[in-house]
Amino acid sequence: MATTPGSVITIAEVGAFDEFVRFARRRPSFMVGMTIVAISLFLALFGPYIGTYPTETALPGDTLQPPSWNHPFGTDVSNMDIFSRVIAAPRIDLTIALVSTAIAFIGGVLLGVISGYFGGGGKGIARYVSEGIMRGSDIIQAFPVFIFALALVGFRGPGAENVIAALAFLNIPYFLRITRSAVLQIRERPFVEAARCAGNSEWRIAFVHVLPNALTPPLANISPTIGFSILLTSGLSFVGAGVPVPTPEWGSMIAIGAPNMMTGQWWTALFPGIALGVTILGYGLMGAGLNDFLDPTKKR
Amino acid sequence: MVAPLLTVSGLVKHFPMTRGHSVQAVNDISFEIHRGEALALVGESGSGKTTTGRCVLRLIEPTSGSVRFNGADIVDMDQRALRAIRPQMQMVFQEPFDSLNPRMRIGTIVEEPLKLANIVPPGDRRDRVAEMLRLVRLDTDAINRYPHQFSAGQQQRIGIARALITGPQLVVLDEPTSALDVSVRAEVLDLLSDLQEELGLAYLFISHDLTAVRRVCDRVAIMYLGRIVETGETEAIFEQPLHPYSRALLSSVLYPDPNRKLTRFTLEGEIPSPINLPRGCHLNQRCSWSEPRCVEAYPPTERYGPGREVSCYRAREMAEQDAVVPDGGGTDAPAGA
Amino acid sequence: MAALLEVEDLQVSYRADRGDLAILNGVSLRVSPGETIGVVGESGSGKTVLVRAILGLLEAPFSADSGTIRFQGKNLLGMRERDLAKIRGREISMTTPEPRKHLNPLITIGRQMVSIIQAHAKVPRKEAIDQSAELLRSVGIPDPALRLASYPHELSGGMCQRVIIAMALAHNSKILLIDEPTAGLDVTIARQILDLIGDLVRQRQVAVLLVSRDLGVVAHYCQQVAVMYAGRIVEQASVSSFFHQPIHPYSTQLLRAAAAARDRGHAETRATAPLLPADRGCAYAGRCALAQPACRETAPALEVHGAGHLVRCWRSHELARGGVAA
Numbered sequence: 028m029a030t031t032p033g034s035v036i037t038i039a040e041v042g043a044f045d046e047f048v049r050f051a052r053r054r055p056s057f058m059v060g061m062t063i064v065a066i067s068l069f070l071a072l073f074g075p076y077i078g079t080y081p082t083e084t085a086l087p088g089d090t091l092q093p094p095s096w097n098h099p100f101g102t103d104v105s106n107m108d109i110f111s112r113v114i115a116a117p118r119i120d121l122t123i124a125l126v127s128t129a130i131a132f133i134g135g136v137l138l139g140v141i142s143g144y145f146g147g148g149g150k151g152i153a154r155y156v157s158e159g160i161m162r163g164s165d166i167i168q169a170f171p172v173f174i175f176a177l178a179l180v181g182f183r184g185p186g187a188e189n190v191i192a193a194l195a196f197l198n199i200p201y202f203l204r205i206t207r208s209a210v211l212q213i214r215e216r217p218f219v220e221a222a223r224c225a226g227n228s229e230w231r232i233a234f235v236h237v238l239p240n241a242l243t244p245p246l247a248n249i250s251p252t253i254g255f256s257i258l259l260t261s262g263l264s265f266v267g268a269g270v271p272v273p274t275p276e277w278g279s280m281i282a283i284g285a286p287n288m289m290t291g292q293w294w295t296a297l298f299p300g301i302a303l304g305v306t307i308l309g310y311g312l313m314g315a316g317l318n319d320f321l322d323p324t325k326k327r
Numbered sequence: 328m329v330a331p332l333l334t335v336s337g338l339v340k341h342f343p344m345t346r347g348h349s350v351q352a353v354n355d356i357s358f359e360i361h362r363g364e365a366l367a368l369v370g371e372s373g374s375g376k377t378t379t380g381r382c383v384l385r386l387i388e389p390t391s392g393s394v395r396f397n398g399a400d401i402v403d404m405d406q407r408a409l410r411a412i413r414p415q416m417q418m419v420f421q422e423p424f425d426s427l428n429p430r431m432r433i434g435t436i437v438e439e440p441l442k443l444a445n446i447v448p449p450g451d452r453r454d455r456v457a458e459m460l461r462l463v464r465l466d467t468d469a470i471n472r473y474p475h476q477f478s479a480g481q482q483q484r485i486g487i488a489r490a491l492i493t494g495p496q497l498v499v500l501d502e503p504t505s506a507l508d509v510s511v512r513a514e515v516l517d518l519l520s521d522l523q524e525e526l527g528l529a530y531l532f533i534s535h536d537l538t539a540v541r542r543v544c545d546r547v548a549i550m551y552l553g554r555i556v557e558t559g560e561t562e563a564i565f566e567q568p569l570h571p572y573s574r575a576l577l578s579s580v581l582y583p584d585p586n587r588k589l590t591r592f593t594l595e596g597e598i599p600s601p602i603n604l605p606r607g608c609h610l611n612q613r614c615s616w617s618e619p620r621c622v623e624a625y626p627p628t629e630r631y632g633p634g635r636e637v638s639c640y641r642a643r644e645m646a647e648q649d650a651v652v653p654d655g656g657g658t659d660a661p662a663g664a
Numbered sequence: 665m666a667a668l669l670e671v672e673d674l675q676v677s678y679r680a681d682r683g684d685l686a687i688l689n690g691v692s693l694r695v696s697p698g699e700t701i702g703v704v705g706e707s708g709s710g711k712t713v714l715v716r717a718i719l720g721l722l723e724a725p726f727s728a729d730s731g732t733i734r735f736q737g738k739n740l741l742g743m744r745e746r747d748l749a750k751i752r753g754r755e756i757s758m759t760t761p762e763p764r765k766h767l768n769p770l771i772t773i774g775r776q777m778v779s780i781i782q783a784h785a786k787v788p789r790k791e792a793i794d795q796s797a798e799l800l801r802s803v804g805i806p807d808p809a810l811r812l813a814s815y816p817h818e819l820s821g822g823m824c825q826r827v828i829i830a831m832a833l834a835h836n837s838k839i840l841l842i843d844e845p846t847a848g849l850d851v852t853i854a855r856q857i858l859d860l861i862g863d864l865v866r867q868r869q870v871a872v873l874l875v876s877r878d879l880g881v882v883a884h885y886c887q888q889v890a891v892m893y894a895g896r897i898v899e900q901a902s903v904s905s906f907f908h909q910p911i912h913p914y915s916t917q918l919l920r921a922a923a924a925a926r927d928r929g930h931a932e933t934r935a936t937a938p939l940l941p942a943d944r945g946c947a948y949a950g951r952c953a954l955a956q957p958a959c960r961e962t963a964p965a966l967e968v969h970g971a972g973h974l975v976r977c978w979r980s981h982e983l984a985r986g987g988v989a990a
Binding site: 371508509512513537538575576578580581582583584585586589596598 | 850853858882
Binding site for chain 2: 227
């Protein structure tokens with residue numbers, strides 16, 4: 028215990044990392060989520076190289092072989108090894124999900140700060156802009172997500188970039204609202220008034236003072252949004268509007284394998300389906316856990 | 328006679344509400360603060376003291392009236408001119424932790440007003456920050472830490488350092504010790520007193536804590552429902568409050584000394600809402616000296632000696648009755664009432 | 665006079681990730697009818713936890729580990745919830761520092777008071793309403809009928825506190841636990857509330873435990889005072905002895921800080937150590953100007969200094985004699 032005047036007191040003598048580790052250990056679901064996410068990232072980077080068989084070319088031999096030592100997940104109707112394709116798929120799914128979420132995050136947060144800080148009874152132009160942003164966001168969120176995604180992609184044609192664009196566009200309102208509501212609360216706090224007193228311009232207050240404090244809610248939502256984006260991508264690919272066919276992608280693999288399930292080849296759609304479900308679950312669990320960790324009001 | 332540093336004239340602030348009502352927070356007040364002088368604004372909830380403080384710094388736009396700082400009217404200035412003046416007039420806030428940006432390091436927080444004011448070259452700024460921290464009796468290794476790592480008393484001192492770094496002439500202190508534990512209050516108040524002497528600061532000290540006020544301020548203005556009811560030197564007012572509200576306020580102070588008898592002058596009833604102000608003198612419903620003329624019109628401000636002003640029709644009468652019936656500090660009701 | 669409530673060696677801990685934190689570390693107190701004992705301490709000293717422990721309102725992660733709370737010969741600690749519920753609000757009542765928060769915002773005051781009356785007595789509704797009006801009158805609320813029909817948000821802070829006090833008196837409780845009755849109230853209103861409490865205590869001869877951070881309140885409205893620091897009582901005495909000659913260094917510091925000095929005293933700039941009970945030694949040692957090596961080794965016990973004056977300090981005898989300036 029320090030005794031010199033003005034020295035710092037810390038109740039926690041351990042660093043933030045140790046606290047995180049301790050937190051994680053007490054929440055098995057969070058650990059599971061983190062593990063799944065880690066695996067998915069690993070596969071995104073190295074998946075295509077791990078599989079023993081090429082992921083986009085048909086192999087000679089019988090099609091639709093059931094699971095065996097050679098082919099742990101069996102082969103599909105074009106005699107491509109399902110296992111290699113399942114572990115290669117994260118690359119495209121995650122790339123789309125991460126990039127689109129990043130764009131949505133940045134766009135949503137910026138717009139959220141502007142509309143939250145300057146809106147609601149502010150002066151002149153800023154207020155109209157903020158209202159405009161909110162109404163635009165309302166319009167986008169009025170449509171069912173999947174239909175809207177389908178429409179956007181249908182407009183520009185399938186392909187990874189278009190899926191990214193569509194998802195980014197659709198997720199912006201979500202981050203926007205979360206950020207805006209955080210900003211609305213923060214701007215009433217005394218340190219904002221203190222910043223004004225210190226001579227900050229309103230713009231500087233919005234971006235230097237308020238924004239960093241409003242990041243926690245949107246950050247906590249990145250993980251579930253990634254999971255949801257993976258689901259959407261797969262859904263779009265399932266109906267043929269997403270990633271074009273030879274590229275390994277869980278949704279399209281499920282689409283290809285679905286008819287086969289009727290005829291008894293259960294492995295063709297099942298494994299990609301499980302991979303998809305587990306991955307989304309993983310991102311969801313991690314998101315929930317992170318939310319608890321970052322929330323200062325929850326007792327730990 | 329040197330011109331005052333701050334002159335507030337006819338300040339009014341009404342907050343509009345729905346259906347034509349408004350919260351009449353500040354209702355025509357005027358006062359002056361001279362260089363190096365500490366004036367307290369004392370009152371309870373609804374008195375308008377906090378709103379006044381913010382109007383003086385123009386953190387809220389006054390409804391009408393003028394606020395002259397060093398001769399220039401702040402209320403009329405544009406945003407740029409106002410920002411140019413900010414280094415001269417700063418504020419210390421009530422909430423020690425919440426007035427600091429939780430994600431910024433102390434060094435950055437304290438440096439910011441200096442940086443924005445651009446009065447000192449960048450190289451020297453850090454030195455100034457260290458100097459300020461030393462001045463408020465904090466360790467300079469606080470620079471790299473975050474607000475949550477400090478106690479409330481220390482956080483408040485950081486706020487003081489931030490307020491003083493640009494060398495302001497006027498500091499508005501909004502209940503600077505209300506959120507602090509009693510044992511820490513004394514330290515912070517002594518610090519504020521010392522700093523005032525050392526740096527020749529003028530204070531507008533807003534508080535409901537009369538003990539704190541007595542420790543730090545030379546003069547006191549007592550507010551009730553948006554008006555100043557009495558002004559005077561601190562000791563003079565504590566010794567002999569003239570306005571009935573001042574008497575009630577002062578007799579409510581509980582000194583930690585069981586031998587000091589409690590005086591009996593308390594007011595009946597609740598504080599009226601600033602939305603529905605009573606006509607005439609705002610105290611008339613609760614005051615046992617109230618007469619018909621108290622309801623008709625707000626009493627004029629009368630002088631009771633140098634620097635002493637009271638707004639009450641019967642203050643003189645009450646003072647005379649005190650002299651006849653000394654009571655240890657206040658009479659309940661007019662003699663023969 | 666026999667004590668109505670006796671707390672003996674109460675230990676309450678808080679289960680945190682890092683281990684257990686002792687919040688109340690062996691607290692003992694007694695309260696007798698017609699007497700008000702003031703419990704003084706800064707935030708974190710454990711005062712509110714004490715009140716909640718007495719009424720059995722502690723929830724995880726707090727837990728009352730050992731000690732006894734004796735009321736009418738029975739130990740409240742470890743009593744079944746069913747039996748505690750009969751005592752709460754009837755024999756022992758409490759008030760709160762945040763009266764408005766403890767009133768249901770969606771229900772009128774009248775309905776809330778009636779439900780409190782009917783919780784412990786079979787009283788028909790009409791009669792309960794009359795009783796409620798009478799209770800409100802007895803706490804100085806004019807026009808009770810209007811207030812009974814009002815909602816909490818329509819009442820001022822002072823009035824909410826009066827309502828809470830009225831509720832605490834609904835069943836003529838023998839013991840009142842009054843927790844910071846003037847927190848957040850304006851000075852003139854606070855004075856009204858305190859005078860009201862004083863009058864009620866005298867009229868009804870209840871035993872009162874008054875928790876406060878304000879030594880002024882204690883000086884004028886209590887007969888006994890117990891000073892708490894980091895979960896322990898460090899000094900306990902009659903109000904006159906305490907203010908005449910406080911012994912414990914913390915008490916002296918509190919008084920100095922609170923005194924409305926005309927000349928500015930020099931408040932010590934001691935470090936503010938966190939209010940955690942030390943693992944060993946006196947919890948106050950980190951802040952104490954008079955701390956000696958022995959103080960950091962072993963925690964002192966309560967010792968008697970004259971009639972009913974208890975002090976927990978290794979140097980208490982020196983201080984009592986006035987040999988050391990604290």
